[in-house]
Amino acid sequence: MALKTNYEKWYETEDYFWGTEPAQLCYELVKLVPPGKGVKVLDIGCGEGKDAVFMAKQGYEVYAFDITTNGISKTRKMAKENNVEINAFVADINDFRINEEFDIIYSTGTIQYLEDDKIDGFFEKVKNMTRPGGVNWFNVFVDKPFIPLPPDWDEGEKMWRTGKLFSYYPDWKFERVDETIFVCHSSGVPHVHCMDVLVARKYPKEIITVEDLNE
């Protein structure tokens, strides 16, 4: 089946389309779930690996996938150059299968590639794959009547309705709920995005008591 993304082409060059510095979200995640032996992370739509490599360098056990073979080759190359190991593989967010549990599952700039009929199942899957006490960190571009479609909007991408992302986590604790409007320089043409961000934690207990909070 033909890829519904231009990233395979955009990742063909030697240099890194997204650079090599980790996103701010990685520093946030390190504070929320500190690294340690056996603490597992999944990066969904890892691109060329800058965030996955950073997380591996912190000491997490990292799994990462992207639909592009060029992105995964570059992720493996960056991991090797940084002397870390990553379980990096090619997969589609719409039908990936991993028989593992994670303490952190995150994805930046990618869940808008979910097909409409795959969204509910995706959240059920990632929530089930998260260990109690673990977190999910997701962002997604949302539609606003006052913001034009970006010039590099990809074939498989879909704008989400504001707040939809948050609606999948009523049974988890919200660590951060946010909506931001910002300028993006991808493709070399500055443009505006609106993005919803959710960081939610799977509560480690079935029932919370007064004593739990007084501890």
Ligand SMILES: C[S@@+](CC[C@H](N)C(=O)[O-])C[C@H]1O[C@@H](n2cnc3c(N)ncnc32)[C@H](O)[C@@H]1O
């Ligand atoms: C905006 S980029 C973000 C990349 C990376 N998370 C980062 O921040 O550097 C979106 C990524 O989603 C990937 N992608 C597009 N469609 C996908 C799909 N169906 N399944 C998995 N990844 C996909 C692209 O290849 C690209 O790497």
